[in-house]
Amino acid sequence: MTSGQNDTLHRGFSRGVGIGLVVALSGLLLVGFSFAPRPGIGMMGQSPRSWSTNGVCTPPSNSVKQSLDVTVSDMGMMMNRARRMVLSASPSTLVSGKVNILVTNFGMRTHEVVILPLANGQSAGQRIVGTDGKVDETGSVGEVSNNCNAGVGEGILPGSRGWATVDLAPGRYELICNLPGHYAAGMYYELQVKSL
Numbered sequence: 001m002t003s004g005q006n007d008t009l010h011r012g013f014s015r016g017v018g019i020g021l022v023v024a025l026s027g028l029l030l031v032g033f034s035f036a037p038r039p040g041i042g043m044m045g046q047s048p049r050s051w052s053t054n055g056v057c058t059p060p061s062n063s064v065k066q067s068l069d070v071t072v073s074d075m076g077m078m079m080n081r082a083r084r085m086v087l088s089a090s091p092s093t094l095v096s097g098k099v100n101i102l103v104t105n106f107g108m109r110t111h112e113v114v115i116l117p118l119a120n121g122q123s124a125g126q127r128i129v130g131t132d133g134k135v136d137e138t139g140s141v142g143e144v145s146n147n148c149n150a151g152v153g154e155g156i157l158p159g160s161r162g163w164a165t166v167d168l169a170p171g172r173y174e175l176i177c178n179l180p181g182h183y184a185a186g187m188y189y190e191l192q193v194k195s196l
């Protein structure tokens with residue numbers, strides 16, 4: 001009888017330790033996931049040109065002199081409810097005319113870039129998100145969403161690129177990702193285009 005009780009006690013204790021270990025391991029996994037994407041974010045500060053030698057698809061060359069490097073990223077699967085998706089571009093100011101836009105996806109999800117004019121007094125991030133998680137794209141002056149190719153497609157896959165050559169008039173623009181939920185998650189960036 002006594003040994004049976006001890007057995008029960010012992011099993012209960014083991015189970016407690018087991019649960020404790022699982023909790024500790026989950027903690028480690030969480031830490032691992034939240035830190036893993038950081039190097040990617042750091043790399044976004046570098047010129048994406050350095051990636052063209054990495055075997056990622058590369059756009060054909062043309063005579064357009066101006067280029068805009070856009071990077072899109074996300075913090076992975078753990079942060080899908082947080083405002084943790086990023087769209088950034090360099091340089092932030094262009095002169096009017098044609099520009100080669102190269103979008104590189106450093107994230108773990110598919111992304112796209114749509115170029116929308118900003119009205120006077122309107123800032124990036126202020127558009128109203130519909131029930132479908134998207135914003136109105138009316139007035140778009142360009143889109144880069146074709147995986148490893150030019151123009152409009154089904155989205156740029158993780159680790160891949162897309163590109164387009166667009167002709168921009170002077171003004172302010174908002175580069176956005178309009179996949180459901182991505183705008184609200186922070187995927188917008190203001191671009192200035194000055195007159196020549």
Ligand SMILES: [Cu+2]
Pocket residue numbers: 072085110111112177178179182187
């Ligand atoms: Cu996106």
